[in-house]
Amino acid sequence: MAAAIHRPLLRSLPSSSTSRSRSLLHLLSRPLSFHPSATSPNHPQQWQPPPPPQWSPSPPPPRNYQHQQQPPPPPRHNYGPPPPQHQHQAPPPPPRNNYGPPPPRQNYGHPQNQAPQAGPGELIGMAREGRVKEAVELLDKGARADPHAFYELAAACSNPKLLEELRKIHDFFLRSPFRADLQVNNKMLEMYAKCAAMTHARRTFDHMPDRNMDSWHIMIDGYSVNGLGDVALQLFEEMKSKYGITPTAHTFLLVLNACANSEAIEEAFLYFDAMSRDHGIEPGVEHYVGIIEVLGKSGHLNEAMEYIEKLPFEPTAMVWESLLNLARMNGDIDLEDRAEELLVSLDPTKVNPKKLPTPPPKRRLGINMLDGRNKLVEYRLPPKIEKKVVNEQRYVPDTRYVLHDIDQEAKEQALLYHSERLAIAYGLISTPARTPLRIIKNLRICGDCHNAIKIMSRIVGRELIVRDNKRFHHFKDGKCSCGDYW
Amino acid sequence: MSLSKPLSARRLVPALFPLAHTSPASAAASRRARRRDAFVATPPTPPPSPSSVRLAEPLPSLAPSRLALHNRILELLISPKSDDDLAEAALFTRHALHSNCRPSSFTCAAVLAALLRARRLEEFFALHRFALQAAVPPTAVTHALYLSALAARGLPDAAIHHLRIISRPRSPVPPSPTAYRVVVRSLVVDHGRLSDGIQLKDEMLESGFVGPDPQVYNILMAGLVEAGDGAKAVELYDELKEKVGGELIVDGIVYGSLMKAYFLMGMEEKAMDCYREVIGAESEVRFDAESYNGVVDALGQNGRLDDALELFEIMRREHDPPLRISVNVRSFSVMVDAYCAAGRIDDAIAVFRRMGECEVVADVAAYNNLIRHLSLQRLVSEAELLYKDIEESGLKADEETHVLLMEGCFRVDRIDEGINYFDKMDELELKPDATAYHKIADGLIGHGMLDKARMYIDRMRVKEISPSTASYEALLKAYVAAARLDDSIGITKVILLDEKVAFSDEMKELLEGALCGEGRKDDITKLYEDVEKEKAEAAARAAEEKERADALAREEREKRRAEAAAKDEAAARASAAAIEAILGHKRRTENVTGEPAPDANIMDSEFQSRFGITSDGDGALQGISSGGETKEGEDETKGGDGQ
Ligand SMILES: [Zn+2]
């Protein structure tokens, strides 16, 4: 189902304007990290490489919150290389619109290759040492893996940067005779969830030959931790109504967690009541804590405290620890202190390191950035915030929309704005707070931009240095060094 | 009170159960409908459609750097080394909003909470507005903080307005029970607007977001009791009971107000029956310190000191900090009130001194409460001892403390000392309000010191505090009574020229009667004429000012219009040139490489150098090796030659 969605996307990618603006953002926001191994031209050609998975070049759904530094997240191509080998490969792989297990390859194990093949033991060893990329290369070269090796290899792909590798491993697994192995399949679900690739997890899940309770739990939990609590709740409802599976105490724990991540307060209480009423599961402390988390994460902190005070049992350390974290998350210092006091009184080992004397944070901000050849003086707005800034702040949304436009229809829209403003807006969101920003422009700065930049410098509390073809303008605190004569 | 017997959460915390849905499916459907147009994304990612509402990003999905920023700011808030740390936290949050590491909604809320706690409302509103403009989505916490700040600023109507907006049926982030409590309390306690409070309670129940909250009901019941309407308070209690299913209300917060209502209606038996029912060992009602305080107060203020004492003992036995807090500093204040109501001042002082036994620390409000009782009883030296205590315990006496001491001194005819207490506020940078000034003026008038009183009224006007009608009238009456007619005319003129107060008919009669009695009828006419003349002069001056400002604004507008026209033209030219430049460049690139889609990164560096964007943070954070300025300058010339 998802493959059908992805294919058109794949075709639309080469459009030059989108790829240009997309990669622009990419370049400015994160280091360039290409994996030479993946594009390596001296790929052994004696056996046909596994057909590229059809869905691989398409990105998971935009998951912006994973990469905050990144300006408008384009379809994600940050980790993997552009997939040239997919385009130049001949013969084209058989179309596989469906993600169902493919027929096992006849030549599994690569009989053509006379060199001694790496075995599962080697792969497991590499996986445990975190050398996933090398292991994938070995698989490419025909190394044999068994279920245990697949399990270990998948388990090694524990962060989104290894998604590409995980997908390759998964692909080899699907081509192997063990593709129905439940443990490995569950591990795949788990690792896709860890790589924030719930679309892949779901596709895998939908095509698994059998599932057990763990599979459901991994999926529900995976959605929750990826901020998709609502999808988790939908899946839970599907599990009960469509598949008639009886939830366990652990399921409810995961469901409450999903509620907490989608501010579903009422549902949480209704599920909580249903637990004992419909399923005969008596709630444990952890379920009460689940409710507390639902309240706290939805911003009902006082109400969470009230609920705790009215619990049918003496609150345990677990309860106070949860409240402590919720208070810290919401920045309620008084409640945090109270929760901490209670927690420590119940469990003295929980003394928070935060309370121990720590050296005060260095006030010299942007330490690394300011040391260097052209060190600039740190600058801050005076602590008093003038009321007048209201009008001036209106400029900010404008520049945001500039960015928005550049991402969507770079060519026409972007140029309606003067390049220096665009550049500043762009520079602001791709660099740390309180570092000076330099812009170089080959034309003379216009009066409107000069004004706008003065205002910007005040609002964002940065020094903005613009070099035009005449001189340097140092904007700070709403003023320019040129004294408006230029 | 049994703690082991499980009670349904619905009865324990009814506020959390709006009873709007019976099944998770329908609750989910309504939640999804509310959030149909909502999306989660970090700015500057644009909304999928203009009508979309941005929601806060869930904490688990935040990048580590943003969590680190949260912790860094919390550190400034938790252990501030100075006042500047709070300002620094606010400023840093603000600056970070336009950087590569944006503070989350939670971080902003943490700083807002700290600003509110420090009563730095100006900064609170500034940051709140700034964050909203920078597309930081508000959470339920942000809303509650904003409402509290509006209440603290004395803007209940703005608070009601905001609350109504966030409780509309399709609201993506509906209000919490706390939001309603804050606004209802502001209406009832600070502004005496009971009927508005009751209306808001009804809206709360209708909204389907918040259930029948005993705390909201209690604020209203207490307000009604204060206003002398016991019957209506009991009616509200019955309504609450019906809303939670006709069973006993297990939240103890309502029972103090209920008993006071019964006492007020002369139904002492009923009040005591209620007391025995809810406090008894078998009772399911849960009491926290605040709920107990209400009941102790009801007993103490209605001649039931023995019962109050008995309950206070129970509270102290239950008190087991930090696990169970059943006594707080206000408990001691209500006990002081109870003793004083029975005329036992010595015991009141004794109980005040026993706070330490319960690990309770007195606050200024507790000191003020006892000082009030002492000064009413003319025990000024005892009150002064307490005043010294305040300093020694590291607290700061506030305006109320000084006014109470002043009143105490006046009561025992130690006028100069009283004045000293008042004047001391200036040294301590305290800001007495109109009520405080009225008290000193009234006290001085009572002791026949009219000139001194007049001096304080004048001082108020200098400090831009509007004197109340009562202050003026007291002085006018005193002048008339002392037959100081010229001064009477003088103060009347001031009253007539002060647009914030009305000159009542009663005063008019009083003044005219006195002047006629002395045969100075002409002076009356002259007075009114003078006032009219001065008013007209003031109006003319204002009109002139306005005229001048308008002219200036007009000039400014025209200038700006001309500038805008010139600018638009220039912009159009520049755009055309830039488009041409890009297109030209694209053609060149295609010719050179012969590929339809040039490598993305070539274009990137091209773009970057076109604009010459560099930041000192680049090298460290982004790992971009940006060239020196010279090189970029060259690129610039190359890339920009089409412009
Ligand atoms: Zn310009």
Ligand SMILES: [Zn+2]
């Ligand atoms: Zn300049």
